[in-house]
Amino acid sequence: TFGLEARGASLPQRRFAQAALSEMLGGIGFFHGRSLLRSERREEPVPGAESVLFTAVPSRSCFPRGFLWDEGFHLLLLSRWDPALARDILAHWLDLLNADGWIPREQILGDEALAR
Numbered sequence: 001t002f003g004l005e006a007r008g009a010s011l012p013q014r015r016f017a018q019a020a021l022s023e024m025l026g027g028i029g030f031f032h033g034r035s036l037l038r039s040e041r042r043e044e045p046v047p048g049a050e051s052v053l054f055t056a057v058p059s060r061s062c063f064p065r066g067f068l069w070d071e072g073f074h075l076l077l078l079s080r081w082d083p084a085l086a087r088d089i090l091a092h093w094l095d096l097l098n099a100d101g102w103i104p105r106e107q108i109l110g111d112e113a114l115a116r
Contacts, residue, residue, distance in 0.1 A: 001081055024077055027057045028089070031066065033109035053107050054092040064115075066107040068093065 004014045032052045036045035055066035056074040071093060079086035096103045108114060 021077070021081065024056060024074060027060055027074075028055070028085075029057060029060065029064070030054050031064075031107065031109040031112070033111070033114070035104060035108060037104075051096060051107070051109055052092065053096065053109055054089055055107070056089065064112045065109065066093070068103055068105045068107075 004017055034047040034050055037048045039046045053066050055071060057064055058070055075086045
């Protein structure tokens with residue numbers, strides 16, 4: 001897909017690129033649950049609506065949740081490798097848009113994300 005050999009990349013560089021792409025793909029997950037949201041009426045956060053998110057995460061073991069700002073960088077790579085996959089992930093983020101046009105910058109959905 002990336003034509004690294006034709007572009008003069010050495011074998012170690014190609015192996016590094018393969019490992020980086022593999023790590024990115026391994027960080028893609030499907031999360032579901034309720035985010036905790038601030039409320040003007042209560043001091044404690046309140047559960048939001050049930051949500052789903054198909055996203056890449058920065059680190060499955062340390063940060064198993066979606067970050068909107070990171071997703072743009074993830075999609076730069078993924079859109080070159082598999083445009084349909086990148087569009088599917090972007091569509092999931094856009095589905096989180098609320099009536100005010102706001103998407104929370106971080107999505108902590110499900111037991112895995114809540115545990116970290």
